[in-house]
Amino acid sequence: EAGVTQFPSHSVIEKGQTVTLRCDPISGHDNLYWYRRVMGKEIKFLLHFVKESKQDESGMPNNRFLAERTGGTYSTLKVQPAELEDSGVYFCASSQVQANSPLHFGNGTRLTVT
Amino acid sequence: SQQGEEDPQALSIQEGENATMNCSYKTSINNLQWYRQNSGRGLVHLILIRSNEREKHSGRLRVTLDTSKKSSSLLITASRAADTASYFCAAITYKYIFGTGTRLKVLA
Numbered sequence: 001e002a003g004v005t006q007f008p009s010h011s012v013i014e015k016g017q018t019v020t021l022r023c024d025p026i027s028g029h030d031n032l033y034w035y036r037r038v039m040g041k042e043i044k045f046l047l048h049f050v051k052e053s054k055q056d057e058s059g060m061p062n063n064r065f066l067a068e069r070t071g072g073t074y075s076t077l078k079v080q081p082a083e084l085e086d087s088g089v090y091f092c093a094s095s096q097v098q099a100n101s102p103l104h105f106g107n108g109t110r111l112t113v114t
Numbered sequence: 115s116q117q118g119e120e121d122p123q124a125l126s127i128q129e130g131e132n133a134t135m136n137c138s139y140k141t142s143i144n145n146l147q148w149y150r151q152n153s154g155r156g157l158v159h160l161i162l163i164r165s166n167e168r169e170k171h172s173g174r175l176r177v178t179l180d181t182s183k184k185s186s187s188l189l190i191t192a193s194r195a196a197d198t199a200s201y202f203c204a205a206i207t208y209k210y211i212f213g214t215g216t217r218l219k220v221l222a
Contacts, residue, residue, distance in 0.1 A: 004156065033210070035212070040214070041214060042119075042212055042213050042214045042215075043157075043202060043212035043213075043215075044212075045209055045210070045211065045212075048209065056208075056209060091156060091157070093156075093157075099144070100144055100145050100162070100206050102147060102159035102162065103147075103149075103157070103159065103204075103210060104156075104159070105149075105156030105157040105158070106156050107154065107155050107156045108155075108156060
């Protein structure tokens with residue numbers, strides 16, 4: 001089966017610009033998660049979709065971040081306007097509907113805001 | 115703050131030696147999972163241990179869980195250069211909470 005794919009793999013933008021990250025989960029996985037890792041720090045939870053619904057968005061840092069999952073398939077995470085502290089690696093993961101199923105991660109998008 | 119704090123932060127060993135990494139968490143969990151991350155790649159699930167289990171094995175991996183101490187350990191036996199990676203525990207409640215990871219380097 002195809003794994004979780006993320007696009008782009010790298011993005012370098014200037015402060016104030018907008019960036020949209022995309023995640024295609026494994027087909028049939030209802031759960032989709034976004035995480036972020038700032039260099040050397042923990043992998044921090046951002047939000048969790050179940051199909052197209054936001055189950056938990058408690059980790060979203062502020063209203064500059066907008067996540068969508070229209071139709072319950074792929075998801076996008078938009079940062080607008082980007083700030084320097086938004087730099088990091090953004091990971092997407094998906095899992096089956098069963099509780100506590102292992103997460104399948106994409107390779108991440110490395111975002112650098114200059 | 116996040117749960118699932120691993121220690122040590124970094125570990126360097128010779129090929130063939132055993133590597134032990136520890137993880138602590140803060141609240142009651144449903145289960146705990148360990149993941150590996152190779153540089154530039156996503157995390158890969160290694161093993162799951164349920165809250166009512168104390169020890170679990172998978173190949174060269176051995177995981178223990180002590181819910182009274184809210185801690186877990188991951189032992190990799192007979193390490194290989196290919197085991198070089200970062201290792202994360204994830205404390206599972208209604209969400210998956212990861213820590214900062216342990217960077218393992220296995221020298222050939």
